[in-house]
Amino acid sequence: MTDVEFYFEDFTPGRSFPLAQKHVSADEVIEFASEFDPQPMHLSEEAGKASILGGLSASGWHTASMFMRMMFDGWLSRSSSEGSPGIEFMEWKRPVLAGDTLSGRSTVVESRVLRSRPGIGLVKFLHEVENQRGELVMRGENPIMMRLKNSEAGAA
């Protein structure tokens, strides 16, 4: 197991954790879309320009997946995460276009210890992703299961 820097107890409401920056290349947009979302505006610059998205744009699921990696690299890999039961909401506010550079943050909304799973708490985050112009492209809220620090001694 990798070194854990952030346990459940460290996620206090209001605390913010930066996401890693991510440059979005045309090749990646096309690769993801070819496998999972082969619609014209995700596959070529021409079709993207002709669509209401205005250019070669990432599938919303690609943006969500890139956000996941930005979160992993930014802070999640150093946390005691045990995964997540879901996403309360996610909004794709603006197209993510090939050539964009994304950044953002996860901010703790609230947290509680789970009675059903000893040693595990649920931390709810607000995630915000912006492009290089500081425009919000995606936001969402989700709970993530985190191991408690003070139960670490008893864990396997």
Add this chain to the structure above:
Amino acid sequence: MRLIELSPPGRKVITGTLLFTAEDIVRFARKFDPQPFHVDAEAAKDYVFGALCASGWHTCAGWMKTYIAYWTKEVARLESEGLVAPKLGPSAGFKKLQWLKPVYAGDSITYSVTLVESRPLVSRPGTWINMTVCDGENQRSETVMRYEGTVLEFE
């Protein structure tokens, strides 16, 4: 034609089935979600999920994959019958996404979409917003994923 004419509210449409192999799970997770329980079968034993399982985003992307395959066929079918397929646009997002059960290596997920409601957009005449429920079930008929989606539709 409108989506609501093609797919009446409450009718569940199966979009397709996707097998999640260990290779697929690890390949997706290495790119987007390299948490130990998504990339390392041995390490996964020490976590809540207990075994190698797909990133939730992989499960979602699988829904999209089967949906696009289904919709492409459906548009071709309608056109071959001389009908004009509904003109669907992008989605503004989703809510209440639940990863209800892990998707383990070897699971086959059957995806579906159910139209719930179609509303005209007051701000944009000739545009509707369709609310859907999107599901994934494994081979034991257990729901593994569910979310409420939206999709725009144009006149």
